[in-house]
Every structure is written in structure tokens, then in C-alpha cells.
Amino acid sequence: MSFKSLGLSEPLLKAIQKKGYETPSPIQAKAIPPVLEGKDVLASAQTGTGKTAGFTLPLLHLLSSNSREQRHRPVRALILTPTRELAAQVYANVKEYSEFLNIRSTVIFGGVNQKPQVNKLSQGVDVLVATPGRLIDLENQGVLSLSKVEIFVLDEADRMLDMGFLRDIERVMKLMPAKRQNLMFSATFSKDIKKLAYSILNNPIQVEATPENTAVEVIEQKVYRVAKGKKTGLIIKLISEGDWKQVLVFTRTKHGANKLCKKMISDGITAAAIHGNKSQGARTKALAGFKNGSVRVLVATDIAARGLDIPLLPHVINFELPNISEDYVHRIGRTGRAGASGEAISLVSADETTFLRDIEKLIDMKIKVEILEGFEPDPNASTEPIKPGQNRNQGRGRGSNNRNSGKTKSTSSDRNKSRSRNRNNDSRR
Ligand code: AMP
Secondary structure, eight states, rough: EEEETGGHHHHHHHHHHTTTTSSSEEEEEHHHHHHHOOOEEEOOOOOTTTTTHHHHHHHHHHHTTTOOSSOOOOOEEEOOSSSHHHHHHHHHHHHHHHHTTOEEEEOOOSOOHHHHHHHHHOOSSSSEEOOOHHHHHHTTTTSSSOOTOOOEEEEEEEEEEEHHHHHHHHHHHEEEEESSSSEESSSSHHHHHHHHHHHHOSSSSSEEEEETTHHHHHHHEEEEEOOOOGGHHHHHHEEEEEEEOSEEEEEEHHHHHHHHHHHHHHOOOOOEEETTTTTTTHHHHHHHHHHHHHHOOEEEHHHHHTTTTSSOEEEEESSSSSSSHHHHHHHHBBBBBBGGOOEEEEEEEEGGGGHHHHHHHHTOOOOOEEEEETTOTTSOOOOOOOOTOOOOTTTTTTTTOOOOOOOEEEEOOOOOOOOOOOOOOOOEE
């Protein structure tokens, strides 16, 4: 299978070649043909599968082969994304793929001055990448119109709903013509997502990147059982002694992310935190530093990390397990991308036992457990689960500077894969 055989135009093939892609990824091979045929598409794909090119390439093909000379260019394609980072990344892709086409595009999102965005819009754009809030805001101000949209893409629809954007999506839909092509991408398919898909899509073709759990199975996963107060010491030890260079660390709270980041910096590990309370500038800077290697550790919360385009990440660490099992799959999906191997490590204290059990049920496998000498779990700690928003005692206390031997004791090393698949996780979201 080649990009050429999918029927994409020469200028797009040239841009693809410039990017260095040799063959379409599975989601691209499945999604591009129906999109080119003008069909509505419902795609199950998460970040890392190549989904952005999966919708951007055929969208650009359609717009450019159907272009009309107009003095003022109306927005002909709208790509809606949940976060600013994702919007910026999708826009970067649109720019790259349209390099050899006569297509204008721009991106708009909140948290930054609207003036440059308004200026760009006033010159006319064919493709608009946007987050819902700023889009509605600028439409209300009369700065842009969606009345000529031909193609609508809803990216990461599940995260859109998690972030409470349903109302905004419904408002945006009313601003576009009823007759248009719709593409919807989502990593998970809860009841609410299916309902949304029914309301947006018209007789859609359904495509799936890979069966839900395949990615999980190729990632090397490990759990360290550890006392809560010793997690900070353990993570610093793992990163320093392993000499890990590019590590994405997940915490459950923004406060936890800041605190861990400070501690790492004081121990000489370059680190930056990325979460909802950080300004757009700070987030962009942290991400850029992480990508260019000047920041070794990026500490992120789930929402902030969603959609970040960081290819080939060797290490992902869950400083705390997420209480939503699907988030674990999203988190570890950051490693082992595009066929490269990666390692996902979780530091698990007694009160996260239930979360671990739920995750293992979802991914349908037992994760290998280790205990590192000097960082043993607290036998007297309560196994009562942490409630969302609660951040008991995190990173405090005894043993956090223990730099004893790195000998490991393996308590359960067998990856025990059961055959029965548990794919019905709708109620969890
Ligand atoms: P995405 O899932 O859209 O975030 O893409 C994940 C990563 O895969 C990005 O860094 C893309 O540049 C890269 N990518 C997308 N399509 C291909 C392809 N056909 N071959 C190689 N890499 C790709």
C-alpha cells in the first residue's frame, strides 16, 4: 500500500515525501479512501496512530481539487480540537501538508491575544483549526463565519466531552450549513460519544486503527509497589540511575505536578510541568524544551498531555495511577509509538490498589510487579482508594532520599493474559 495508490494528488504526495513517510499507517489506509469519496467517517483512533494525516490529507485533496477563485476566501473546512496544544499541532500538520497547494489556513485558541488571529482571519482562510471557546467568541464578534463550511472534523471527541464541550459543539454545529461532510475521531466509544456521533454524522463509514488493546500489549509495562512517601525518591532514583533522557511523568493533580517538578529541579534533573493552570506561553515553552532535549522530564496532568505530539518516547512514568482506567491506556500510548519500543512504569501505593485492579481488568493482563530495596510499600498503609481531587501526603516523608542498592525483588513476573476480552467500558467514563 502506498500513498499514491490511495489517490492523493501530486502536491500532497510531495509533502508526504518531504515528511519522510513511506507507507500509510493503518488508520490512514482505512480513513483516506472514504473521506476522498466524500463520505462521513467515524474513526476510532488515538494519538500516535497517524490520525491527523488521516483526515488532513484527504481534506486538503478535496478542497484543492474543488477550489473556487473568490476574492474573500470563506472557511471551507473546520477542524475542532479540545486543547490548544492539539490545535497547534494539527495546524502545524495542515501547514506542512499544504505546502505545495494554494490553501490558506490558520489556528485560533484561547489564552492568547486575539488580535493576530483576527488579522489572519480577515485575510481569508480555507482551513480553520480551532478550540471551541475562542471559535464561538470570534463568531459572536462577527470576525468569522462558518456558513460556507464544507468539511467538519471533530478531533478527540471523547476528550471534548470529558472537558465539557458538548454544548459548544452543538452551538458550532448550528453555525455551519446542514449539508457538509463530517469526520469524527475518538479514542474511546462511550454511550455519550455514540450519541454525539448520531447527531453529527450522516450514514458514516466506521474505521478502526487497531483493536483497542493491541498497542498496550507491545509496551513493556511495570509496576513498582512503593510507600506513598517514598515515590519522589524512587522516581528520582529511576531517572538518574537509568540515565533516562526524555521522560513523560503523569500526576493526578496540578499541585502534584508542580511539587514533583520542583523537587526534580532541586535534585539537578531538568524538568517542566504542563497543566491547566499554566499559561499558553509556559506550556509551549515546556513542550519545546522537552522536544529539543533541554528539558529531561515533562510532568503533566492527563488533560494537559492529551494530544501532545511527542514521537518515539522511550519512558512514561505514572507517578500516580489515574482513577479512570482508560486514561492509563492513553498515557502509556505515548511510548512505543510507530513501532519503537518503550517502557511504561507505574508507582503504586496501597491506596491505588483498586485503580491498578481496574486497569488490569481493562487491558486484560497482569502487569509485572517489582519492589525496589529501600522503597518498599508501607505494610500498614490503608488500601482505601484516593478520591478524585484528593492528594494525600504525596511525595512527603521518610526514605525519599534513599540511594541504596538497586536490587530488585520480583513478586509477580508472569504476564498472565487471559483470553476473554473486556471491551465494554462505557460506564466508566
Ligand atoms: P498523530 O497520531 O496524528 O498524532 O501522528 C503521530 C506521529 O506519527 C506524528 O509524529 C506524525 O508525524 C507521524 N506519522 C503520521 N503518519 C505517518 C506515516 N504514514 N509514517 C510515519 N510516521 C507518520
